[in-house]
Amino acid sequence: MITDWFWLLLPVAAASGWWLARRGLPEDEDAREPSLDRYLEGVRHLLDDRTDDALQTFIQMVEVDHDTFETHVILGRLFRRRGEVDRAIRIHQNLVARPTLEPKKRAQALCELGEDFLLAGVLDRAENVFRELMDSPHLAVEALKGLQHVYETQREWEKAIEVGVRLKAHEVPNEHLRIAHYHCELAREALDRDDLDEAATRAARASEEVPGLSRALLIQSEIAARQGRIADAIARGREALSRTPQLAPLLVPRLERLHQELEGEHRLARLEETLSALANDQGITMARIALMRLFRRTGRLEAALSELGVILSQRPVPTSGLLEAVRWMKVLPAVQEYSTEFAAFEKALSDQLGSQHLYQCVNCGYQGRAHVWQCPSCRRWDTLRGVDFDIDQTTEAAEQALISETGETG
Numbered sequence: 001m002i003t004d005w006f007w008l009l010l011p012v013a014a015a016s017g018w019w020l021a022r023r024g025l026p027e028d029e030d031a032r033e034p035s036l037d038r039y040l041e042g043v044r045h046l047l048d049d050r051t052d053d054a055l056q057t058f059i060q061m062v063e064v065d066h067d068t069f070e071t072h073v074i075l076g077r078l079f080r081r082r083g084e085v086d087r088a089i090r091i092h093q094n095l096v097a098r099p100t101l102e103p104k105k106r107a108q109a110l111c112e113l114g115e116d117f118l119l120a121g122v123l124d125r126a127e128n129v130f131r132e133l134m135d136s137p138h139l140a141v142e143a144l145k146g147l148q149h150v151y152e153t154q155r156e157w158e159k160a161i162e163v164g165v166r167l168k169a170h171e172v173p174n175e176h177l178r179i180a181h182y183h184c185e186l187a188r189e190a191l192d193r194d195d196l197d198e199a200a201t202r203a204a205r206a207s208e209e210v211p212g213l214s215r216a217l218l219i220q221s222e223i224a225a226r227q228g229r230i231a232d233a234i235a236r237g238r239e240a241l242s243r244t245p246q247l248a249p250l251l252v253p254r255l256e257r258l259h260q261e262l263e264g265e266h267r268l269a270r271l272e273e274t275l276s277a278l279a280n281d282q283g284i285t286m287a288r289i290a291l292m293r294l295f296r297r298t299g300r301l302e303a304a305l306s307e308l309g310v311i312l313s314q315r316p317v318p319t320s321g322l323l324e325a326v327r328w329m330k331v332l333p334a335v336q337e338y339s340t341e342f343a344a345f346e347k348a349l350s351d352q353l354g355s356q357h358l359y360q361c362v363n364c365g366y367q368g369r370a371h372v373w374q375c376p377s378c379r380r381w382d383t384l385r386g387v388d389f390d391i392d393q394t395t396e397a398a399e400q401a402l403i404s405e406t407g408e409t410g
């Protein structure tokens with residue numbers, strides 16, 4: 001507890017020295033500024049763990065000047081960081097209400113208040129605060145980012161796009177990617193109500209923001225599939241996967257389903273060609289597992305065993321690959337008498353795969369089982385990648401290069 005507050009004493013101690021030096025006064029109690037005494041009283045309350053008394057003292061201080069303003073802000077942030085949002089709000093509201101505060105400091109206090117409201121989930125009040133600030137000469141970018149947070153949380157994509165465009169005008173990096181995903185969200189909503197024209201328009205606008213965006217290709221693939229243009233749907237899906245191989249857990253099963261919808265006798269040959277290209281040219285293990293299953297289903301056991309050998313030669317072997325190996329081996333005549341043991345082995349691997357995280361955020365490390373386009377932890381877009389398969393070294397390097405290039409931190 002004490003360590004949290006201790007360093008608050010440092011600026012106060014420094015200020016007290018400066019005060020006394022400036023006035024050339026002896027260091028006796030009576031000569032000190034009354035506001036400094038109030039300050040020290042507040043800090044004493046903090047050290048005694050009497051947070052409410054401390055808060056009261058700070059709020060009642062008549063003057064908020066250059067030195068104490070920063071400390072008030074820091075104090076408010078500390079409360080917010082400890083989850084005591086109500087207290088943070090009281091401190092920052094008190095600052096904003098001071099009529100003598102210069103405009104830049106008022107903007108800073110307002111911005112802090114907006115952050116408090118965001119954390120408290122009072123989004124309409126956060127929106128009002130940030131809107132008041134977004135045209136001001138101070139902290140407009142911070143206010144716009146706050147607004148963006150509000151609209152993303154409320155899934156108000158049109159408004160989020162407006163804010164993104166303004167942030168882009170401020171040359172904030174990575175906004176094009178955010179705006180592209182807002183269009184994709186609107187495309188998704190259009191698909192849900194079967195408005196294919198609107199979905200296509202939105203996907204095209206997303207591609208204008210970020211050419212070759214995998215998510216836009218995926219939406220275009222879905223539109224094509226709904227319109228019965230299966231070959232086109234497959235081509236778009238393959239392109240998406242070639243641009244972002246780590247989306248394989250999402251895309252390989254989808255490509256398999258699309259091939260089933262193809263007409264004609266060459267359906268399986270087309271699927272084999274697709275999976276083989278993904279497995280051999282791009283090193284996508286999920287595609288290799290699907291290819292092995294296809295060989296097994298069609299009775300080409302030698303080819304299936306050869307693919308299995310490649311999967312098992314990887315390090316680390318993906319759990320899904322091991323599971324396939326066990327499923328394979330348990331049907332071989334030679335192991336029939338160990339069927340109980342193999343069933344237990346299969347169950348253990350299956351349970352492990354079932355409890356394993358399938359996706360990880362390449363920015364903050366968040367892990368989850370379901371794929372989402374915006375990381376719930378760091379709020380960056382398009383950073384979740386499949387984990388249960390090998391990531392080709394070159395792909396990983398390209399991914400890292402992309403992240404450092406976009407350079408967004410929050």
Ligand SMILES: [Zn+2]
Nearest residue numbers: 361364375378
């Ligand atoms: Zn993240």
